[in-house]
Amino acid sequence: MAADKGRIVLVGRTGAGKSTLVNMLVKGNLTPPHLAKMGNGLHGTTKICQTFDGRGWTVIDTMGLGEPDTGSVSNPDAKKLVSDFLNDVKGKYSHIIFVIEKGRIDIVTGIIWKTFLQIFKGGETNFVVLFTKTGGAKWLQENLEQIKTEFPECKQFQYVDFPEIDDDPEVEKENSEIRMTERDRLESELTRMFAGSWVEPDIFRMGDVEIEQKAENILVYIAKLIKSLLLKHGMKALQTTVTIFVAIAELVNVFAGGF
Ligand SMILES: Nc1nc2c(ncn2[C@@H]2O[C@H](COP(=O)(O)OP(=O)(O)OP(=O)(O)O)[C@@H](O)[C@H]2O)c(=O)[nH]1
Numbered sequence: 001m002a003a004d005k006g007r008i009v010l011v012g013r014t015g016a017g018k019s020t021l022v023n024m025l026v027k028g029n030l031t032p033p034h035l036a037k038m039g040n041g042l043h044g045t046t047k048i049c050q051t052f053d054g055r056g057w058t059v060i061d062t063m064g065l066g067e068p069d070t071g072s073v074s075n076p077d078a079k080k081l082v083s084d085f086l087n088d089v090k091g092k093y094s095h096i097i098f099v100i101e102k103g104r105i106d107i108v109t110g111i112i113w114k115t116f117l118q119i120f121k122g123g124e125t126n127f128v129v130l131f132t133k134t135g136g137a138k139w140l141q142e143n144l145e146q147i148k149t150e151f152p153e154c155k156q157f158q159y160v161d162f163p164e165i166d167d168d169p170e171v172e173k174e175n176s177e178i179r180m181t182e183r184d185r186l187e188s189e190l191t192r193m194f195a196g197s198w199v200e201p202d203i204f205r206m207g208d209v210e211i212e213q214k215a216e217n218i219l220v221y222i223a224k225l226i227k228s229l230l231l232k233h234g235m236k237a238l239q240t241t242v243t244i245f246v247a248i249a250e251l252v253n254v255f256a257g258g259f
């Protein structure tokens with residue numbers, strides 16, 4: 001099907017709501033069977049990058065970053081993980097969307113955002129930061145000025161709330177209508193934003209060798225970033241599973257030479 005509305009890539013932390021967005025945009029509703037499997041937000045559900053077409057959209061769903069369920073990943077695997085990711089998201093886009101669950105702007109989200117900036121360098125004009133589970137427009141309106149300072153590289157901010165499927169048919173009927181209204185509003189906002197202008201991030205033109213190099217650079221970059229954050233905030237602040245693509249310990253060993 002022709003992607004006349006746009007071609008979107010969704011990137012963000014585990015459980016942010018990327019696959020839910022795929023289902024709403026490409027299928028139009030959350031009625032099972034789902035196109036993209038959705039999770040409970042705790043463990044990574046989407047393990048690979050997948051492209052979906054429908055309702056005029058092409059949407060690339062990516063695996064959640066930040067909380068992989070595997071433990072430590074060895075360096076060659078880490079590099080392959082990143083270069084595979086780069087190859088999967090290499091493309092032209094109408095919207096490059098960073099998806100965040102409301103209330104989850106913290107150090108981990110900060111690291112993922114900075115990694116996102118590295119991955120999609122050259123595509124900045126079409127960046128969107130999209131907050132999910134906001135419970136309406138108010139939260140973003142009230143916090144927009146602060147949020148803009150957290151994401152200075154981005155010029156477009158949006159919110160959405162697609163309530164989860166409810167077992168009670170009466171409640172579900174209402175939820176389904178809310179989701180449809182939300183979908184239509186979000187779609188018209190997305191269409192308004194860039195009105196047919198697409199971007200080609202730098203990786204779009206890269207061959208295999210350059211992608212390999214970029215993957216290496218990104219790993220070194222993340223390692224340095226984490227090292228500086230550790231120095232600034234101390235180990236405690238980062239003792240969660242800060243494991244963007246690979247385990248911290250691995251990054252430390254390989255690139256940073258210990259802390
Ligand atoms: N209330 C509400 N719940 C949402 C929204 N978006 C997603 N959820 C719920 O959040 C959970 C995770 O959603 P997913 O769409 O699987 O998240 P994901 O970003 O694809 O997660 P990974 O594949 O693990 O990276 C599910 O229980 C969804 O029903 C939203 O806008 N509002």
Ligand SMILES: [Mg+2]
Nearest residue numbers: 018019045046
């Ligand atoms: Mg998913």
